[in-house]
Amino acid sequence: MSELNGSVSPQQLSAQAPLMRRPLRIALFGFGTVASSVARILVESRPEGLELTHVYVRSVARRRADWVPSSVTWSEDADAVLASDVDVVVELAGGLDPAGDWVRKALCAGKSVVTANKKLISVHGVELERLAAAGGGDLKYGAAVAGGIPVIPGLEQGLAGDRIERIEGILNGTCNFILSKMQEGAEYAPVLAEAQAKGFAEADPTEDVGGFDARAKLTILMRLALRVEVDPEEIAPLPITSIAAVDFSYARDLGCTIRQIARADHAEGKIAASVGPMLVDLHSPLAWSRGTENMVVFSGHYGGDVVFSGHGAGGHPTAVAVVSDLLALAHGSRRVKVPAAPSQLSAEFEVPHYIRFMVNDKPGIIADITVALASEGINIRAIVQKPGFPPHALPFVMTVEPCTSPALKRAMECLRGKDYLLEEPLDLQMLE
């Protein structure tokens, strides 16, 4: 068989199979929902080859759990844990700092790192992968996208042979919970409050509803699936906060619902990406997702569409992804790393749009809008106006044939200052 860069032959590699003799010594950084679920699985299931040895928390007194074996060292000194003989640091504190610092130190010390930190991987993933390669450890983040759904391992190990050209995903469970509840008739504010009460929306929900969380995950998937490294800041996410109950009603009339969709295309050298609420055909798999579910559809040049769905968040599902990454480390299963190229977005999606106007009704409005759209060569597909609204606050909807968002925005600029417009028209792309 093949010669390797080192002195290791495949025969030697295999001789170690299936498991290393000494279990991997594992340090948890953080002990929140996910980390305590990881500890719970390690303690209950005792997977072969894994041993929890350290937990770093800011306050041991406040966090220490009595069901964790007494052999585990609890510590408030991150550097001491990093300097110990642990093999793997499991970073579950989240955020860029100090998590990034711990991860760098661990990788530089030749340890492996498992993390669920999408923000860190999205912003610094390329640098951290290089550190891992240089240090000799491995960096795994299967839990960073879609929690308990094995999107990243499935992609790396099972779709690497394809050329993925498109990603469409529901990557934020909080938004999906809110939007699928609104689809059933609820209003935004009370549903957000319910999500906050249930613990899966933050007190400040901007990360989720603003699309920043989904954007971080999308850029990770773009790197792994489309093989392009794009700065997340290049993608301007649209918040779901502009969606009202009336939009679900109009969407239903159009055979659609509304979901927060993160998507990206890489075809013919052009790269497009967007995150925000979109109209989704009720027959699309993406419309099936309910509650906090996540779903990802990859479209491959050779294999066609592959769909993954399940519980994208929550302590236990995310912990399954973390423990699976740990098992893969214990089994010597290295990641399949296909090189990605630093890239910039270079295209806009050309798709039909849904435009919802809110007007103080008077003659000539449709004529104005028609002229505005025509100025950009945009064709109207349908005009829908439901009965039962007062003329002084009348919502109605137009759908237009495929065009780009910038073109539509320019067209809408022509209407700026019109006295009958009660608010900025809401522009939603329609997924086709």
Place this chain on the structure above:
Amino acid sequence: MSELNGSVSPQQLSAQAPLMRRPLRIALFGFGTVASSVARILVESRPEGLELTHVYVRSVARRRADWVPSSVTWSEDADAVLASDVDVVVELAGGLDPAGDWVRKALCAGKSVVTANKKLISVHGVELERLAAAGGGDLKYGAAVAGGIPVIPGLEQGLAGDRIERIEGILNGTCNFILSKMQEGAEYAPVLAEAQAKGFAEADPTEDVGGFDARAKLTILMRLALRVEVDPEEIAPLPITSIAAVDFSYARDLGCTIRQIARADHAEGKIAASVGPMLVDLHSPLAWSRGTENMVVFSGHYGGDVVFSGHGAGGHPTAVAVVSDLLALAHGSRRVKVPAAPSQLSAEFEVPHYIRFMVNDKPGIIADITVALASEGINIRAIVQKPGFPPHALPFVMTVEPCTSPALKRAMECLRGKDYLLEEPLDLQMLE
């Protein structure tokens, strides 16, 4: 980090990353639909680290393709190819013989094997994995279940940290094509003929419609997900050939459709498994599958349900799985092998049943049936009789509360010989 059974340290393992210096030398065994798609991807995409060097076919004259690079050696001598310096044998001939012989020889010679052969892996997988471990090669069969959907890699690399308790799958594209066409109103025979004409049903369709193909795949998934090694012969599959158009009509009235479902449970030490047509709620993900699509739902103790779906068959999707396995080999990504225990089925599913009777109508039939069901303590849930059928060939349906198939079979035995029964009642389990 950890000590290994050999002299290899994790640092050395990593030093080779990401790729071995010399590409893996690959021999294709077979050059049918899937194998030629594999060659096509290798030639077109030129994935780093993979080199097609040999093709074994029975008749080179008949099979040689002019688009394959001239550097590739075509051979009719399997042993010569096995004795050559290839690193990986890609077995795509299918069947137990001579494929099994080639795979054994390759593994014993320390080569790795990638195969899509579900029959071979289902029957001899455990033995072959041992040969691979002993020989120092790796055995990968991501393409053996659900073709282009990364069910096996996703399971091994992303769900190993969970304890999977249930598998429900649509694992045979031909059956799904036939049944989803019948759902739209087609009859069995012409749809089968269409599937045969399109090339995804064999001249003898027994493997597919009889459930044997799905059974082989199910036992592979049971080994990997439920961690039990079950002899496929223990599972008696039910054919889809007994399903008539009238059953789809009655199913729809019950809010269901009919799909060939392969499923297995492993909970509280009990193992149950079945393959055959079942009633599936129209709201279930399994009812969404159309055409030749495959779908698998794993239910984990910790992570809940995870759904995979996509194109389960066809040259290109299956080839993606094969090439992905090859890339994983090239990247030194070993499989995560969690031990499975030799096991026997030990439970029956206790589920509601759909029973369709075909009778020459006369008074007292329902009374007879009621008495028969009561003899086994089986409660009736609903009786449905659609209008428009002649009384001398009247199909009607009963659904019953959860019971086992053997209990229902015993109850139906009481009706044997009744002159009004025009055919054996059709018993379908209902998936809940």
